Amino acid sequence: MAIIALVVYSWSSQNSGQEAMTINQVADEIKRGQIAKIVQDETRLRITKTDGTQNTSNMDANASMVEQFLQLGVTADQLSPAAIQLEIKPPSPWLNVMTFASYVLPFLILAGAFFFIFRQAQGSNNAAMSFGKSRARMFAGDQPTVTFADVAGVEESKEELREVVEFLREPQKFIALGARIPKGVLLVGPPGTGKTLLAKAVSGEAGVPFFSISGSEFVEMFVGVGASRVRDLFDQAKRHSPCIIFVDEIDAVGRQRGAGLGGSHDEREQTLNQMLVEMDGFDTDTNIIIMAATNRPDILDPALLRPGRFDRRVVLDRPDVRGREAILKVHVKGKPLEPNVDLASIARSTPGFVGADIENLVNEAAILAARRNKKVITQEEFEESIERVIAGPERKSRLISAEEKRIIAYHEAGHAVVMNALPEADPVQKITIVSRGMAGGYTLSRPAEDRILMSRKKLIAEMISLLGGRAAEELVFDDITSGASNDIERVTQMARTMVTRLGMSDEMGPMVYGQKEELIFLGREISEQRDYSEAVAQKIDAQVRALVSEAHQQAKALLTQYRAELDGVAELLLEKETITREEFEAVFPTPQPKHSGTPVMLAGNN
Template sequence: MVNSARLRNGLIWLLIAVTLIVFLAMGRGGGSRGESVSLTDIAARLEAGEVKKVVVSGDYVQVELKNGKILSAVKENGSTFLDQMKTLGVPEDKLRSIQYVPERPNEWGGILIAFLTYGLPVLLVVGLFYFILRQAQAPGNQAFNFSKSRARMFTGERPTVTFDDVAGVDEAKQELQEVVEFLKEPEKFIALGARIPKGVLLVGPPGTGKTLLAKAVSGEAGVPFFSISGSEFVEMFVGVGAARVRDLFEQAKRHSPCIVFIDEIDAVGRYRGAGIGGSHDEREQTLNQILVEMDGFDTDTNVIVMAATNRPDILDPALLRPGRFDRRVILDRPDVKGREAIFRVHLRGKPLDDDVDVSVLARATPGFVGADIANVVNEAAILAARKNKKKISMKDFEEAIEKVIAGPERKSRLITEREKRIIAYHEAGHAVVAYYLPNCDPVHKVTIIPRGMAGGYTLALPEEDRTLWTRSKFLDDMAMALGGRAAEEIIFGDITTGAAEDLERVTELARAMVTRYGMSEKLGPMVFGKKEELIFLGKEIAEQRDYSDAVAQEIDAEVRRLVMEAYERAKRILTEHRDKLEAVAQKLIEMETLDAETFRAIMEGRTPPERKAPGAAGPAPQPAAPQPSAPAPGTGPAPVPVPA
């Protein structure tokens, strides 16, 4: 930095000096040209004896009179000024009597011309080359410094994140605490002949806290922490990525013991040879250099590489073998206890009302990850501030959860009375079918107030976290999703486009039951079709058919059978309990929103509790997280609101 400052100062002084030379030369060489006259006039004045001095420079003639006046003229080419004066009749004695300065170059003007013609371009080229060279060598400067690593180093002296700030991933924290202990006390492991893993790969869905956990390891270990994104290795110039990898690991070795964290490593760690045409592109060169550097560590280097990704399936096998990323730490979606712990972390220092129950919030957010929970807490604080509250209440959290799932309420949206009635019966159909099917989640809220892209929705909340999904659960959920369409047909004798999303989800779920989960009695426990991915083109773009056209027809017929059976089942339930359907729909038209207690009272034939203001959101709604159409066993996604 000091050398750069001196260089800049030197360039500034050089420019000042050049400017002064130009002005001095102009002042010295130019001067005042005076009044322009003809050579005849000058000859007359010479003959009259009024001239004191004549200065000739090239074709330019400057005459100074005895009274101090300056005259100027331009002589003709081909002869001297004296010859032209003699031709005009000026006597020789008059010419000898004046002070005549013959033609000579202007010293300052010549210097300036020579400098501008030859010296200035050379000086500029040399100065530019020197500037680029110094910038490339100066530490911290990135101009033309493509081969230097862009990693940001944190010393670890003042940790901003520790393990206390990470919740809901106890097993992952325990795995990484061993890494911290090795960095603090390597002798304890070496004495037993243990070798700490050279690489730790953090794997998990987006928002589960992979980067946060890496920062916590740095804060707990108190060692230098180099952080860089996988995309920062690759530039427009070939070979830059590999050079940056070399520079990064050289810095890490100089600051050993330390941690190198590569976020989103799948940007450079994808399968080699998977590009279009199998070309050896820049990413592959970068990956090759990473492989070499990770496997070339000395045993006493004490440099640990951590990386994070949510796509471990596309990483190169050489990157995952023992000796490189030895340990894989899985960060899954937190369970109810994990969500409660995450809520408590994000609620630190926030003024809460007495009615806030963290355990209820945890049960109301199945499927939420840490980023979702942080967003819910932030939205609740914003809602409370918008209402000029001093504390955040439970109602603010409930509204924030719904806002995160389905979007903000759109109470200003104008709909006709007929559309309002159709939406009310549609949502009532979902809710009534869910009430009478044993495997559907309990209904916690039904509303016809538009929110986000939905005209209304029915919210079902599971009583406990689920990791395995049964065939009967899928069949009941399909019937519930088709309950809105069935209610429209029963009540109005016509159908609308409001069930478009329901139909799409049900069709996908039925096809997954047949082709992926082996839940078809006719086709048996088999998987049909193989998903294929092109690593550099993203997600599934094609499905390899490993079955015949006859089997494809059977699959289509089985999917159609499952969907139609679910639809007929929903129609049968709503026909048998049409009185309940009418009661729920009329109450929705009246109040616009029904909470779980009001809905259960209507279904059980009891008098619903009084509401303070019609149209207001029901108390204690407990929404759920988004659910994919066909959840894979073991993933445990949570149910979603069924939109109108």
Template sequence: MSKNTRTILIFLGSLIILGALLSTVNVEQPKEIDMATLATRVESGEVKRVVIRGPKLEVTFQDDSTAAVTKESTESFSELLKNYGVSPERARAVQTEVKERTGAAYWAGLILPNLIPIVLLFVLMWLLLRQVQGQNTRAMSFGQSTAREMPKGAKDRIAFKDVAGAKEAKEELHEVVDFLKSPEKFKKLGAKIPKGVLLMGSPGTGKTLLARAVAGEANVPFFHISGSEFVEMFVGVGASRVRDLFTKAKKSAPCIVFIDEIDAVGRQRGSGLGGSHDEREQTLNQILVEMDGFEPNLGVIVLAATNRPDVLDPALLRPGRFDRRIVLDMPDINDREAILHIHAKKKPFAKNVDLRRLAERTPGFSGADLANLMNEAAILAARQNKHEISMNHLLDSIEKVMLGPERRSHVMTDEERKVTATHETGHALIAHLLPHTDPVQKVSIISRGRAAGYTIKTPLEDRHMKNREEYVEELAVMMGGYAAESVFFNDVTPGASNDMREATKLARRMVTQWGMSDALGPRTYGEQEDLIFLGREIHENRDYSEKTAEKIDAEIDRLISDALETAKRILETHRDRVNGVVQKLLVSETLEREQWLETVGLPPANEKNVLTRKEEKLEPKKEEAA
């Protein structure tokens, strides 16, 4: 419902309510009597005063009561009294006053009853015309840009100091801000201001947050818009909005234009099917021309963000349009700790909270995940009526962000609980006894999300590369749950379906993408393409024969089979240990790292590596102290 329609309905409703209220008001009217009664009471001396207003008589009696009389307009009051037989003495004893009606009152009484409906009708027509005019105005402004300009003194303004991590990205963007603030020192050396900066990274790594920091640091106009706001179903509207945006930006130059999610409009041309894609391509063409066309675009820097740089058009990425590409990676442990400190502001924490330990437990978390973690911990503490956020709240929130909320109401039978405990113990024990796996931090059979139980492993340090042996052992850990069910129950359940799916994906990558197969050699097989039509479909462009496909399948089967055999061998060797851990899990449901080490009774196979890494970290500090 439009604003004008609501106004009309409110106006009509007000009239109806006003009329209903007026109809309930009782105005006291004088009693009506006839002329004969008046004459009789004049004769008896009961009338004190009479006011004559044309044919209307306002009578006041001796007791101050009043009455109204309507007389014939052709005769005077004195003649009427005489005709009714009232003596002249009694008639003269009555005070008589004649008041003539003024012209204004006469015309008001004549016109107003007919004028009010006409006025109401004109008001209603005026509101309808305004609505039609508003529709025409919106139609004329359909091609105008919807970019918002961030005011310089905004209350929620942030700066680079409010963004943790991303040091290289902040340095690049700080240089852009310096160029806008003091361009002379760059121009003296012949440097030109960059036309575009593209922020690339996974979702949640802080691309939009960095753009807000640029707006806070740069003392220049900042226009921000989403890529989806350009594209409409009508051809030409997106290009018109692009032209309008850059026209506004050029008038405010030097300035920054931020286009969020530019992949919504910047996808590769020529891959579209249908009119909507033609509209998107026209919009992209206009962006290309505005950024680097015949007309110079001086003083306008385009800042864009995307998490899909692989689908962008090559013409958009060339130098002269986006001169700089800034990649934002997932934060490492130091960055995660700094991010947690930022989100910990204005939150009361207990003394046992260790944000460094929290950063160690959250590898692979993005900045958005960490912000969500802190918020979930605060919500959990408030739900429990606590005045402080404890470390347990934070650790529970890690699992909630990773796996989902606890499902305590999900009741399992004793047999299902035993199968789940055995399954998770299989994962944990194999990870514990293989030398190149991550240490086990927690084992639980409490349902979370869609998982009946879970095992948490965290690396000792942030790593970006693994070797073949580490991936092979990771496959064995993945197959640990399946192997445990097979060894201890001589049967399997659907609980291992996700493990098998992830193991198959990892084995396929090892064979087809990473060259980790001796039988197939160091080359890649297949090229994946995204087909965006009636949904998202991953299509593999095969560049190998059917015979090679058989070899790929055989290698994947071999990797998974070897991993399964390794897992079974370890579990067969330590049957008693597995049974002990299962019994402990059935009682306590959750084992933290200290409880796990105490229950399993075996040192971790990677303990030597852990000590070596710790010594390597401590040695430089000893030298500095010396």
């Protein structure tokens, strides 16, 4: 502020509305009676003439204003109050401050610049010295934010981890019997199943220090830094023993050695080697439990998974219907729900969903209720949020012609009629020709219960259902469109899997054809090793083509048989755009009892 004031003062003292007068010019104007008022401010004179114009001038600081005018020939009468008004302002107290600041401030600025430079250099030295230090975050565990009560749908996994908690609370009970608690626990499961959340719950239940770090935080571009950070992490853990070390996404550092690029001095391999030594080296008398999470256990180094390191593998699979209902109950806590919301029905409608998907579903339902200015979340919001999570938001603004709308209606009606006619297919839940995501319309089915095993009849029924849309286009319009592209892709992949992987072809027999190959350091399948001849390849292609062709013919036969129902469903779709299960069955009652199975959303006109 002082610098700004100094600059403003200097600028204002050097600039005025017009060119300043000399002291001699001011004296001549006084003699001619042209000056009405003079105000002295230090050595600066502000002059007001008789015609109202103003100007400025500067005077000598060694003499007074009156003395200088008298020396220049101005008489005392011309300086009398009757002739001219003279005003002398007292010296400003800020003048000395400004003068002092103009001398001192440059030195202060220079000193501050040197201090900042030295401080930065010192911080760089500290950062260089701490480059090999662990970046793990420690949580005390005395005030847990997550416990086992906050984790649902993984009851078996929680039961296994209770042993870890009990050992950390009462280690002497196990030591007295000569028992050795597993040193490492590997949490394995698809993304979103709650591996990190379960590790936090173990920390909250045990009430011990909890070190959390990601596998990627070990590896740097400089060789040896990762190994140094591993050593520092375990040194910190030993000082706070008993404790838990949690390494999230351990596959970033624990991939198989010798499978990547670089030699024995590869940074990632050195980091892994140091971790192996720390987990089961000479110094093993420590109450430290290492927990790690990954969704790719197949690419981890075998030395990392052997007994003595990661002894126990806890699998977190996709939850079943009861698990999904329990997860729903956890996520709806604190949210206002309408009394008639049926969480069991929502759980049945979300097979294959993991914990993260269900959390997103509940959040989407809350957002929809807020956008509709509702005070509570209703069943309608939950059902719509399921479709938003699966297929995306509705695209009602998408403009399509009447002819295309009719094609989409018959396409989706074809899916629904075929599914309803097949006893092995899942019951139709909803049909719509309102666009969502990339789909022009879709048919949603919901199984009565979850299914782990897929029978051949079930897979064939799903293939026929997928081809129902294309068959309806051929039957009604005597033409085909690109709307069935995704259906055809899925059917082809399903048929090839049945022949080459599941042994569901009578001619090819119960054999697996082709071995998948992948690069470990990429974690991606890059090729398939053909362990069969060209003649066998031709037979495989013929079997795949036969399965797809047979499914297509059966779809056309069913739609020909139920042509009246197909027309009725399509006309209802054109009228209402979206029809429910009850409205669909009013047009086409189920011919026979339906079997349950894995759900499927048949998207048309992609």
